[in-house]
Amino acid sequence: MKQRKWRLSAITAVMMLIAVACGGSSSSTAPTEVVQLRWFVGLGTGTDVETQVPVQQEVVDAWNAANPNIQVTLEVVPNADAKNTLLTQNAAGNPPDVVGPAGVAGSNGFYGQWLDLAPLISDANYDLSQFPAAAVEAFAVGGQGQLGLPFASFPSFMYFRPSLFEEAGLNLPPTTYGDQYEMPDGTMVDWSWDTIREIGMLLTVDSAGKDATEAGFNPKKIVQYGYAQPWNGAPEWASWFTPGQFLQSDGKTIAAPDGWVDAWQWYNDAAFKDYFMPNADTSALEEWGQGNAFPTGKIAMGQSYTWYTCCLGDVLGEDWNIASTPSNNGTISNDLNADTFRISAGSKHPKEAFEFMTYLLGEASAKLLVIYGGMPARAADQDAFFATLDEKFPQGVNWDIAKASYANASTPSAEAYIPNYLKARDYIYSDFTPLLTKKAMNVSDYVTNTFIPALQAIADESE
Known part of the structure; x- marks a missing residue:
């Protein structure tokens, strides 16, 4: 009215x-x-x-x-x-x-x-x-x-909880793009997705206080995870490793962009092999935020966008900050x-x-x-x-990271066009994305034999 x-x-x-x-x-x-x-x-x-x-x-x-x-x-x-x-x-x-x-x-x-x-x-x-x-x-x-x-x-970057790093005896993430990260043994390494895996396992703790790298760690009794992926979907997850798009230059062919299958396998392994990321069943539980785990206070890191400040809840208080997007093979991909x-x-x-x-x-x-x-x-x-x-958020968030992420945004967008876009997008986000953390899988086989053929069929319907 x-x-x-x-x-x-x-x-x-x-x-x-x-x-x-x-x-x-x-x-x-x-x-x-x-x-x-x-x-x-x-x-x-x-x-x-x-x-x-x-x-x-x-x-x-x-x-x-x-x-x-x-x-x-x-x-x-x-x-x-x-x-x-x-x-x-x-x-x-x-x-x-x-x-x-x-x-x-x-x-x-x-x-x-x-x-x-x-x-x-x-x-x-x-x-x-x-x-x-x-x-x-x-x-x-x-x-x-x-x-x-x-x-x-809405540039993207890594959200993190400083107190969990401090409790684990780990250095905080770099405050500037291009800076390296100091590991517990004093070695300096790139702030990369490989590094996220290593420190993510150190930040993942079971009910007996063992981290995911220690003998006797119980993956069925995890009380704190090193990493969780807030919302988004498979294209965003992969685009933070390498920018790309499904639709190829001929305007018809659908293919998995270079590097995306490896990125998806990283997430699947994080949930079912390395155990530093909650799987789909765990994420759906109320105690783990029902799909939004970072605000529970039991997650050390999560990659997302500036719009995610809307959804951090009250548990974290001022105990969060942001760091640069990790690199992959020496290159940083900032999806926007x-x-x-x-x-x-x-x-x-x-x-x-x-x-x-x-x-x-x-x-x-x-x-x-x-x-x-x-x-x-x-x-x-x-x-x-x-x-x-x-x-x-008066804790002194490092917004220079957000500015730098925006100024160096990657293309193409993770949301790049696919023929029959609305149906294709629904299939990607409602069917394929949840599967990546639903069960352990050989992602390459599934993408080659099931996902890409199905996505190609959807795209072909538009002709």
């Missing part, structure tokens, strides 16, 4: 402006046509009627007041209905002009239906140097063009989640839509980023953003 009132208010305002333009002046000059734009919200965040919709409406009202010849109507659709609503509008030839915020995954369900912004960026002489080059590149899609620009970013706005390929007013979109990315971004919870894409705006997080 609130949404309908806001929408009607916007339409009424537009009609008043038209009336003034057409009949309220004695000038003989022909009235300027008022361009009508629609801003569609619902594919991602932005649908909360209490905290988000009112602020978005304020942003629209401010634009409309300053731009009488380009008027915008806000359309907010509940997330559960947004996909089908947008598909219906597009099919009817009535797409909204600006859509977002939405991430890569939310947008990939509309592959081929977004406008390439490159010509508009060039015509407007829009300054891309305000963003890290890697962040701009993250929205460049092969064969499609520059589909978005940086806005709300990012929300932004896109313009529909069928927009009848692309130039004006781009003007409004850059307003959302610029002048309006301070208000919007607060309600969306995303790190600002502009380096100049980031200190203020992290200052607000410091008020919530």
